[in-house]
Amino acid sequence: MVLWQLSGLALSGAGIFVLYLAWKARQRNWGLIGLGWTLLLGSLLAWDRTSGVDKGPALGLISITIMAMLAIFVVAMRTPVKQRREARTRNVATDMQARVRHSLAVSTASILAIVIFGLLASVAACTAFFMAARSLGMEHTANLSLTMFAFPLAWAALATYIGYSSCVQTRARVVLGALALSSVIIFSSMQVT
Amino acid sequence: MAEANVKKSAIRVAKALEAHSLIAVIFGGLIYILAVTGTLSVFNHEFQRWERPDAPEMTAIAPEAAERAALAVFRSEAKPTTHLYINFPQDDLPRTVITTDTQAFFANADGTIASRETFPWTQFLLDLHYYLHMPQTLGLTVVGALGAMLIALSFSGLLAHPRIFRDAFTFRRKAGRLTTVDLHNRLGVWTLPFHLSNALTGSILGLASILAFAIAAAGFNNDTEALFAPVFGAEPEMAAGKAEPADIAGPLGYMAREYPDLNVTYFILHDPGTAGQHINVIAEHPDRLIFGDYYNFTAAGEFKGNVGISDGTVGQQVTGAVYNVHFGNWGGLIVKLAYLVFGTALCSIVSSGLSIYFAKREANGRPAPKLAAVWTGLVWATPAMLAVTLVAALSGIEGMGLVALFWGGLVVALAAASRHGKAQVALAGKVLLGLALACAVVLYVAGYGADAFSNAGMTVTLIGICVSVLMLIWSGWEWFAAMRVKQGSAASAMQPAE
Numbered sequence: 001m002v003l004w005q006l007s008g009l010a011l012s013g014a015g016i017f018v019l020y021l022a023w024k025a026r027q028r029n030w031g032l033i034g035l036g037w038t039l040l041l042g043s044l045l046a047w048d049r050t051s052g053v054d055k056g057p058a059l060g061l062i063s064i065t066i067m068a069m070l071a072i073f074v075v076a077m078r079t080p081v082k083q084r085r086e087a088r089t090r091n092v093a094t095d096m097q098a099r100v101r102h103s104l105a106v107s108t109a110s111i112l113a114i115v116i117f118g119l120l121a122s123v124a125a126c127t128a129f130f131m132a133a134r135s136l137g138m139e140h141t142a143n144l145s146l147t148m149f150a151f152p153l154a155w156a157a158l159a160t161y162i163g164y165s166s167c168v169q170t171r172a173r174v175v176l177g178a179l180a181l182s183s184v185i186i187f188s189s190m191q192v193t
Numbered sequence: 194m195a196e197a198n199v200k201k202s203a204i205r206v207a208k209a210l211e212a213h214s215l216i217a218v219i220f221g222g223l224i225y226i227l228a229v230t231g232t233l234s235v236f237n238h239e240f241q242r243w244e245r246p247d248a249p250e251m252t253a254i255a256p257e258a259a260e261r262a263a264l265a266v267f268r269s270e271a272k273p274t275t276h277l278y279i280n281f282p283q284d285d286l287p288r289t290v291i292t293t294d295t296q297a298f299f300a301n302a303d304g305t306i307a308s309r310e311t312f313p314w315t316q317f318l319l320d321l322h323y324y325l326h327m328p329q330t331l332g333l334t335v336v337g338a339l340g341a342m343l344i345a346l347s348f349s350g351l352l353a354h355p356r357i358f359r360d361a362f363t364f365r366r367k368a369g370r371l372t373t374v375d376l377h378n379r380l381g382v383w384t385l386p387f388h389l390s391n392a393l394t395g396s397i398l399g400l401a402s403i404l405a406f407a408i409a410a411a412g413f414n415n416d417t418e419a420l421f422a423p424v425f426g427a428e429p430e431m432a433a434g435k436a437e438p439a440d441i442a443g444p445l446g447y448m449a450r451e452y453p454d455l456n457v458t459y460f461i462l463h464d465p466g467t468a469g470q471h472i473n474v475i476a477e478h479p480d481r482l483i484f485g486d487y488y489n490f491t492a493a494g495e496f497k498g499n500v501g502i503s504d505g506t507v508g509q510q511v512t513g514a515v516y517n518v519h520f521g522n523w524g525g526l527i528v529k530l531a532y533l534v535f536g537t538a539l540c541s542i543v544s545s546g547l548s549i550y551f552a553k554r555e556a557n558g559r560p561a562p563k564l565a566a567v568w569t570g571l572v573w574a575t576p577a578m579l580a581v582t583l584v585a586a587l588s589g590i591e592g593m594g595l596v597a598l599f600w601g602g603l604v605v606a607l608a609a610a611s612r613h614g615k616a617q618v619a620l621a622g623k624v625l626l627g628l629a630l631a632c633a634v635v636l637y638v639a640g641y642g643a644d645a646f647s648n649a650g651m652t653v654t655l656i657g658i659c660v661s662v663l664m665l666i667w668s669g670w671e672w673f674a675a676m677r678v679k680q681g682s683a684a685s686a687m688q689p690a691e
Contacts, residue, residue: 052480141508152396156344163212
């Protein structure tokens with residue numbers, strides 16, 4: 001058990017270090033990148049042996065994240081402080097952002113759309129998914145847990161899309177289309193069951 | 194062609210940043226409050242223990258003693274309770290607590306009742322994190338929705354970050370806004386497994402009720418219990434008629450005999466003293482992420498099997514792990530400390546994100562100094578007001594008093610921030626946090642005497658002293674630095690022009 005824990009820690013440290021070397025290399029080195037990720041995968045497998053099927057890899061993820069944070073801290077401490085010119089006030093990204101920036105009215109509409117229509121559309125889509133999967137014979141608890149995980153993800157994805165899309169009509173079509181399609185699926189599943 | 198591609202990618206990044214900023218500006222404040230309270234809530238057992246260092250502690254309690262304590266509380270109830278709970282001693286909360294629908298008591302190891310259980314500040318903290326102090330279902334839903342928005346921030350942040358691998362270890366120190374950007378991006382990317390899983394599990398817990406209402410309306414005749422029964426087990430029908438309270442020691446003895454590797458955490462007697470009373474024992478499985486499994490017994494103590502959260506369908510096992518993954522109580526102190534580090538990182542990510550937003554606005558000629566100051570005010574006033582409520586709780590204020598103090602104080606702090614500016618409000622926040630924690634420690638030691646230095650009181654007291662001293666040193670340092678700059682500029686203004 002302790003041996004597996006130590007192996008998991010060592011592999012996560014080694015994986016992060018190799019990824020750091022790959023990042024430091026001037027040219028993209030796919031060999032190092034592949035090795036780094038393989039070591040991290042190995043770390044998860046080692047942690048898997050230390051505990052249950054769910055708890056082991058979770059401990060592995062914690063160990064990898066801690067190692068990565070330590071690496072960032074060490075890199076930050078080792079990086080020499082450069083005398084920089086005054087921060088540039090404009091760059092391509094901010095110029096572009098100014099170009100795509102929504103007006104106050106559009107931003108307000110986006111927020112309302114995220115909160116109201118995003119919620120309604122994602123609830124409807126997930127209910128439709130649940131009902132459709134149920135009518136196809138999917139096992140209840142698997143169906144329910146999948147739907148419970150899908151709901152916030154669907155809402156988050158819709159919120160991102162609503163904030164991202166610059167065309168109000170297109171996003172209205174997507175959100176209302178999702179609502180309409182979900183309603184059709186829900187009602188037809190209700191007929192079946 | 195290449196230029197067109199660059200432009201296309203720049204537009205994609207800009208649109209993603211616009212989505213990222215929009216969601217962050219609207220929901221960032223509440224997400225930050227949830228991040229701070231969530232990070233502290235990981236240690237809610239330690240805080241509960243600290244709030245009552247005089248409560249009896251034990252590593253285990255005999256089934257017969259637990260039964261005696263439970264029956265004593267049950268018989269003292271004026272109105273019959275619908276549920277009788279026994280919370281058993283755990284590593285992080287080595288106490289036995291008997292709870293009914295209306296009250297809770299600490300029990301001694303011999304089964305006698307010690308005193309009423311209270312932990313007003315921890316309860317205030319948990320209510321803030323679970324419901325933002327709103328009515329329960331509404332509050333849970335709002336908190337769940339904020340979790341979904343945090344996931345949306347992760348999505349849009351990843352979309353806005355095309356150099357995610359090329360910048361994986363970039364950190365520019367002492368480079369002003371660039372340092373803040375690097376802090377935000379590096380922590381955001383490397384702690385993604387934590388904050389994504391935490392936001393997801395939090396929003397699942399919060400949004401479960403509205404999804405259940407929708408699915409139950411569509412396919413279960415509005416019966417939400419029928420929807421969850423295959424996961425957590427069904428509640429049997431209530432049976433009319435009185436009966437002697439069920440056997441409590443028997444099922445506990447059975448668990449100790451038959452499942453010695455499991456850790457019994459709760460005993461729940463449903464409808465005690467009625468003909469339909471029945472028993473759930475919740476037992477933790479030390480090697481799993483699940484919160485435990487329900488072991489069911491009849492009133493006579495006959496074992497009826499487990500619900501299956503530990504060994505049933507994949508859906509049951511996954512659902513059973515959601516709570517523990519969110520609150521970090523699945524791997525002892527080491528995992529809790531990791532959650533503290535990741536939670537603090539999440540607070541930094543949220544706080545730095547909006548600082549970058551306001552700095553960018555300023556750089557683009559659209560400064561919003563008042564809003565930027567209000568944001569800084571929120572960042573510092575949230576922990577400071579939590580410390581102030583701790584002082585109030587130790588002075589005897591409970592419940593709504595703490596809620597009013599926290600939100601009222603926050604509003605006053607934000608109003609003050611918009612008047613006095615970013616630098617002053619950050620300094621004031623640190624001073625208030627340091628002083629309030631110092632005051633809390635003094636009140637605690639004065640109130641509990643030697644118990645303040647017992648196992649239950651010592652650790653949190655020492656951490657409180659350390660954070661208090663750190664904040665006061667930090668604010669003193671900043672104050673002297675600001676004074677030096679002020680004196681320097683005054684001196685240069687007094688020099689004659691050449």
